[in-house]
Amino acid sequence: MNQAALRARQLMSAPPPSAARRITEIVESPLNRFFGAGSFDVGAQALVEEGGVLYCPALEFEISENEARLFDPRLSDGKRKSIYLRGKSREIFGSSASDADNDILRAMLERYRDSAMELVLQLFPTYRGAMLAASTSFRPRPTGVGEASLSWRKDDTRMHVDAFPSNPTHGVRILRVFTNVGAKARVWRVGERFESMADHFLPRVPEYSLWRAQWLKRLGVTKRLRSHYDHIMLHLHDAAKADLKYQRESPQTTIEFAPGSSWICFSDQVMHAAMAGQFMLEQTVHVALHAMAHPEHSPLAVLERAMLTPLLPHRG
């Protein structure tokens, strides 16, 4: 085992700090390829499922000259943060490019999707057959700039866990693979671990109303029933973003993801905020809860322990 791999292994087996409000762990990995990554498995699954970020400074995604030519914020349609594909569909969203340039973008996004999905399979073998490629996106606009002028709910420079109003997950996990394909570092803040964030904000979550959730579904506001779990996750997202004192003073650390690096985390579990950077590729992967090797760390398990009640309808 080389020095870097040894260091990563030591880091990964280090006992967690005992402070009550622990910060998200960020562990560097020597991983340097998307395909055949299995031999680099140094506890990545445990780290990420326990709420850590796996940072791979040498995991670069190759961009062709033809693709690099298109790296321009004007490529965005101006309405969305990303240019993206949804699942296996070939339709491209968020782009203002010509058909010919959209073909180039689509090919880049599909290549990234295939690479990221293979990486996840190699690092998280129990997810085989239990995961689905959700959106694949390219973010050509500078992050952070003008974000504060957005509604505070959409401002991703405020730390949050991902939860989407129209898209209840019913506990399906949101795993994300990110690659910085720009020339500047992508700067994130990561906050305290999910358990202590939830402890802090749960008292502010209003009571769940099944009647209201059914109504939202009937109106088409949500794509399926907003479960009690989704209700809480959405309110945790909002409560954290709305609380500027918390944003300033809660436990956190800043990390710069270097150009040509990649990182992986469960964004429904890691408190994160994107402060700066431009040009990033990202693959969202939905993973069934039953495929987790450490389901006790999932947001659902943490919240059910805290609330002393099942949070999904019709389970078990």
Ligand code: SIN
């Ligand atoms: C986010 O998921 O909140 C933003 C991630 C990024 O743009 O780096």
Ligand code: FE
């Ligand atoms: Fe987010």
